[in-house]
Amino acid sequence: MNSPVESANVPESAATTRTRPRIGRAPGSKNSAMQDRAVRTREAIIAVAARHFDTDGYGHTSINTISATGKFAKGAMYYHFPSKEAIAQHLISDWNRTLDDTVSEALASGSSSTAGEKLAAIFTSLARRIAEDTNVRAGMKLTLEPTVGSAAGFAHWVDVVNDIIGTAIAAGEITNTLTTHRLAWNLCAGTLGAVNASAVLHENVDLTTRIDDVLTIHLSATH
Numbered sequence: 596m597n598s599p600v601e602s603a604n605v606p607e608s609a610a611t612t613r614t615r616p617r618i619g620r621a622p623g624s625k626n627s628a629m630q631d632r633a634v635r636t637r638e639a640i641i642a643v644a645a646r647h648f649d650t651d652g653y654g655h656t657s658i659n660t661i662s663a664t665g666k667f668a669k670g671a672m673y674y675h676f677p678s679k680e681a682i683a684q685h686l687i688s689d690w691n692r693t694l695d696d697t698v699s700e701a702l703a704s705g706s707s708s709t710a711g712e713k714l715a716a717i718f719t720s721l722a723r724r725i726a727e728d729t730n731v732r733a734g735m736k737l738t739l740e741p742t743v744g745s746a747a748g749f750a751h752w753v754d755v756v757n758d759i760i761g762t763a764i765a766a767g768e769i770t771n772t773l774t775t776h777r778l779a780w781n782l783c784a785g786t787l788g789a790v791n792a793s794a795v796l797h798e799n800v801d802l803t804t805r806i807d808d809v810l811t812i813h814l815s816a817t818h
Contacts, residue, residue, distance in 0.1 A: 645732075702759075756783060789809055
C-alpha cells in the first residue's frame with residue numbers, strides 16, 4: 596500500500612492521465628471511420644467500373660476513365676485494385692456468388708417441383724437481378740470477355756444448370772435427346788444474348804420478358 600508521501604510524490608500529470616475519462620470519440624473510432632471510408636471508396640470504384648463495362652465494354656474502359664468518372668485519386672484506385680482486370684475479376688466473383696445463391700434458393704424452395712419449374716425459378720430470378728443490378732449484369736457479361744480469361748465463369752453457370760437437367764433426364768422427367776443435353780448451354784448463351792441485344796436495340800420489351808421467352812422456347816423442345 597502506498598504511503599501518503601509516495602502518493603504526494605506522484606506527478607499531477609501522471610495522476611491525471613490515469614484518472615481522466617476519455618471525452619468524445621470512443622476508442623478506435625478514428626480507425627473505424629477510416630475503414631468505413633475505404634469500404635465506401637472500394638464499392639464506388641466497383642460501381643463506376645461496372646457501369647462503364649456494361650455500357651462501353653471492357654476493352655473501351657480504362658483505369659483513367661474509371662478514375663475520371665468517379666473522381667478517384669489514382670493512389671486510391673491502385674490501393675484497392677492493382678489493375679482493371681482485378682476489378683473485372685471481382686465483378687465476375689460477385690456474379691458467380693449471385694448465381695450460386697439464386698440456384699440454392701430455387702432448389703430449397705422448390706424441392707418437390709419439376710425441373711422445368713426449378714429452371715423457370717432460377718432464370719426468372721436471375722433476369723430480375725440482371726435487369727436491376729448493374730454490377731451483376733456487368734459481371735455476367737465479363738464471363739465471356741476473352742481478354743480477362745474468365746471463361747470458367749460461364750462454364751460454371753452451364754455446369755450448374757446442367758446438373759439440374761441431368762438429374763431430370765436420369766429420372767425420366769425430361770427426354771434423353773441430344774437437344775436436352777445441349778439445353779443448359781443454350782439457356783445460358785440465350786440469356787447472355789438477350790442481355791447484349793437488349794442493350795443495343797433498346798426495344799420496347801423489357802429484359803425479363805426476353806429472358807422468359809428464351810426459357811419458354813428451349814423448354815418446349817424437351818417434351
